[in-house]
Amino acid sequence: MAQQMALGSFVFGLGSGFPYERLERKTSGGWVSLDIISSKPKSHNTGQGLESLRLSGKAQWAAGMAKLDELRAMADARQPYALVDGVGRVWGRWRINDITESQQRVLDDGTTSLLEWSLDLEEFVNA
Incomplete structure (x- = not known):
């Protein structure tokens, strides 16, 4: 099966x-500014930060809702x-940091016909 x-x-x-x-995709160079009372802040590098990703898309009907429930179960596994x-x-x-959904055109039984979603991930480096 082809996959993204x-x-x-x-x-x-x-x-x-x-x-x-x-x-x-967000990559940090690790730079911070240190405030100095008598001059401009000094730049200091604290090391590269963790990368973050945000995937977003649209889904439909109960199938899309079920896929988001799968992602939530993965997040709950921590x-x-x-x-x-x-x-x-x-x-x-x-690691899964956040899952966001926006349901539109919700039917009488609570099923949405249009679901916009986003998934926020952060690099996990504990080696």
């Missing part, structure tokens, strides 16, 4: 019915997961 990305055993992609539309992209590149281990 896999987080542990959870697969993002058209084949799984849960693709992401946007990936945002463990890091291996992240592998569609070409087989291993991105390392990542």
Whole structure:
């Protein structure tokens, strides 16, 4: 099955019915500013920070709601997961920080016909 990305055993992609539309990656250079009373702040490098990722997309109906429930169960396990992209590149281990959903056009039974979601991940480095 073709995939965009896999987080542990959870697969993002058209084949799984849960693709992401946007990936945002943030890398910190580790710079901080130290305030100095009599002059401008001094720059100091404290070491590279952890990378963060935000995956976001749209899903439909109960199937999309079920996929978000799977991600929530993974978050509830409170463990890091291996992240592998569609070409087989291993991105390392990542923890789930936040899962956000916005339901639109909700039907009488509580099923949404349009679900916008985002998943915030942070690099896990405890080696």
